[in-house]
Amino acid sequence: GENVEQHPSTLSVQEGDSAVIKCTYSDSASNYFPWYKQELGKRPQLIIDIRSNVGEKKDQRIAVTLNKTAKHFSLHITETQPEDSAVYFCAAFSGSARQLTFGSGTQLTVLP
Amino acid sequence: EAGVAQSPRYKIIEKRQSVAFWCNPISGHATLYWYQQILGQGPKLLIQFQNNGVVDDSQLPKDRFSAERLKGVDSTLKIQPAKLEDSAVYLCASSLTVPGGGDTQYFGPGTRLTVL
Numbered sequence: 001g002e003n004v005e006q007h008p009s010t011l012s013v014q015e016g017d018s019a020v021i022k023c024t025y026s027d028s029a030s031n032y033f034p035w036y037k038q039e040l041g042k043r044p045q046l047i048i049d050i051r052s053n054v055g056e057k058k059d060q061r062i063a064v065t066l067n068k069t070a071k072h073f074s075l076h077i078t079e080t081q082p083e084d085s086a087v088y089f090c091a092a093f094s095g096s097a098r099q100l101t102f103g104s105g106t107q108l109t110v111l112p
Numbered sequence: 113e114a115g116v117a118q119s120p121r122y123k124i125i126e127k128r129q130s131v132a133f134w135c136n137p138i139s140g141h142a143t144l145y146w147y148q149q150i151l152g153q154g155p156k157l158l159i160q161f162q163n164n165g166v167v168d169d170s171q172l173p174k175d176r177f178s179a180e181r182l183k184g185v186d187s188t189l190k191i192q193p194a195k196l197e198d199s200a201v202y203l204c205a206s207s208l209t210v211p212g213g214g215d216t217q218y219f220g221p222g223t224r225l226t227v228l
Contacts, residue, residue: 004154006154031214032214032215034216034217036219042221043116043203043219043220043221043222044155044203044219045219046216046217046218049216051214089154089155091154093214095214098160098167098168099157099160099168100157100214100217101157102154102155102156103154104152104153104154105152105153105154
């Protein structure tokens with residue numbers, strides 16, 4: 001089945017700096033890659049996603065890049081703010097397994 | 113648009129007791145998912161329904177867990193008997209179209225289960 005590895009597990013940045021979280025996946029049939037933000041005690045919320053026919057997608061301060069050859073994708077947050085502090089999960093949807101597999105999460109802390 | 117609803121939000125039980133969780137998906141969403149999220153980990157899929165049929169339950173511990181979605185809308189997840197390692201947040205999610213398409217999943221607030 002699909003295996004998603006996520007790094008780093010914790011990340012601290014100064015307010016205004018950029019943050020990058022990286023994920024790798026194992027199933028070459030995976031074709032959809034969402035990123036979720038989960039604040040403490042709350043539900044995971046989709047912040048951005050990318051499909052395998054696109055290499056990069058941007059939404060204001062958030063961007064995701066996908067390298068299908070290397071089977072990795074990354075989340076980039078620019079001009080970080082304290083409200084960006086949360087756990088971020090990457091995930092990969094495998095068309096063959098027909099399910100979403102999540103990474104282990106990155107605790108992002110933005111220091112004021 | 114109303115989101116995915118779940119109840120209860122919190123549940124504390126003794127080991128070997130039974131417990132049930134309820135989920136109401138977003139109106140019109142054909143696919144419903146139950147995930148288990150252990151503290152410090154990402155959500156892990158337990159079971160996936162399309163309308164009232166099971167699409168994937170390969171990771172559901174069937175000796176103690178069961179789930180149903182009888183009328184293709186609400187769903188119930190049951191654990192009987194509970195073990196200490198079942199302590200986790202149980203998340204329900206739903207998506208609009210049929211499975212296989214990698215469509216956006218919307219999550220409910222979850223039920224935090226503590227087994228003592």
